[in-house]
Amino acid sequence: MTAPIDATSGAAVSREWPLYEVFIRARGGLDHKHVGxxxxxxxxxxxxxxxxxxxxxxxGVSIWVVRSSDIAASDPQDxxxxxxxxxDKIYRHPTFYEIPDEVKTL
Amino acid sequence: xxxxxxxARPAGVPANALSRYALRLGDLPLILxxxxxxxxxxxxxxxxxxxxxNLALDLIGQARLLLSYAGEVEGEGRTEDDLAFLRDPGExxxxxxxxxxxxxxxxxxxxxxxxxxxQLPLYEGLMGSADKHIAAIxxxxxKETRYHLRYSSSWMVRxxxxxxxxxxxxxxxxxxLWRYTVEFFEEDDLDRDMAARGVAxxxxxxRAAWLTSxxxxxxxxxxxRPGEVPYSWFGKRGEHSEHLGYILSDLQYLQRAHPGxxx
Numbered sequence: 206m207t208a209p210i211d212a213t214s215g216a217a218v219s220r221e222w223p224l225y226e227v228f229i230r231a232r233g234g235l236d237h238k239h240v241g242x243x244x245x246x247x248x249x250x251x252x253x254x255x256x257x258x259x260x261x262x263x264x265g266v267s268i269w270v271v272r273s274s275d276i277a278a279s280d281p282q283d284x285x286x287x288x289x290x291x292x293d294k295i296y297r298h299p300t301f302y303e304i305p306d307e308v309k310t311l
Numbered sequence: 312x313x314x315x316x317x318x319a320r321p322a323g324v325p326a327n328a329l330s331r332y333a334l335r336l337g338d339l340p341l342i343l344x345x346x347x348x349x350x351x352x353x354x355x356x357x358x359x360x361x362x363x364x365n366l367a368l369d370l371i372g373q374a375r376l377l378l379s380y381a382g383e384v385e386g387e388g389r390t391e392d393d394l395a396f397l398r399d400p401g402e403x404x405x406x407x408x409x410x411x412x413x414x415x416x417x418x419x420x421x422x423x424x425x426x427x428x429x430q431l432p433l434y435e436g437l438m439g440s441a442d443k444h445i446a447a448i449x450x451x452x453x454k455e456t457r458y459h460l461r462y463s464s465s466w467m468v469r470x471x472x473x474x475x476x477x478x479x480x481x482x483x484x485x486x487x488l489w490r491y492t493v494e495f496f497e498e499d500d501l502d503r504d505m506a507a508r509g510v511a512x513x514x515x516x517x518r519a520a521w522l523t524s525x526x527x528x529x530x531x532x533x534x535x536r537p538g539e540v541p542y543s544w545f546g547k548r549g550e551h552s553e554h555l556g557y558i559l560s561d562l563q564y565l566q567r568a569h570p571g572x573x574x
Contacts, residue, residue, distance in 0.1 A: 222356070243358055246469065253462055254358040257365045 225251040230267035321441035330385040337377025338405035344370030396566035407546035408491035418484035427460035432520035436512025471532025489537040
């Protein structure tokens, strides 16, 4: 199916609504966690859809939505450059401390 | 289900009148929930399919509580299922608006806005009912209804203030459906009796709140409020449009064909 053409701009109009990413806070004090994505025409509709899709079973107390196109992501091709240099720096893990006997609950 | 304590009922209210009033409250969400259910699998997008189904489920839940109570007050052993599935059309007391066909998505939204904006002040008034059982049902339903109005009014604004096509279509739906709202606020003996006994809010107060919220929504949606019409429908007295019979044949088919069938 060819996309319809916008009468004024002549640009192809997408029939798909924009994609939004949904983040839900399960309980007060916890972080918002990414739970999935959905289509909506605007942010308010995205929140209403998120409520209906992702909180039907009392999964959350707060919803964030963000346009997927507004998320900047790292390129998987850059993974070596970004993440490998950390691999041989084991001293960054806090595993080199002697824990005194008096400390019981660490 | 255990019945409410008789003490929840205000003294001196005749059981048949209270039961009939509870039916009137409960038949609205029953029939509207059934109508909205017709969208399942047919909505414009998957997300709206779920949205409308959610509304329908809330409404059926309200109907269950109210019909159960109507049966208990009546005292003849009729359950919510008996009342939902085994009455004849003239015994249903829902307003005529909620049995109107879904039309296009915009028409469904217009019907929903008109009903949500009515149910909200009605339930708010009923939260102070002298009947504690009805007050408790209203306190639960009012939260659901606030969300329903938020959902339906946001769509009304989107469509009314959208394209020339969407604007013309929802304005047309509003003009067609407006006439059915008159009966919401036409007090009859039962409404007056229930209000006088403190069971129900005065419909004049409900109307004032309804009109305020409708006017706000219409202004934002750039839609015009239709003029008053001389003739009223009275589904709430059991005088229905032709559409109720078709809904009931869907709704009642299983129980009529297989009496007593259960999941």
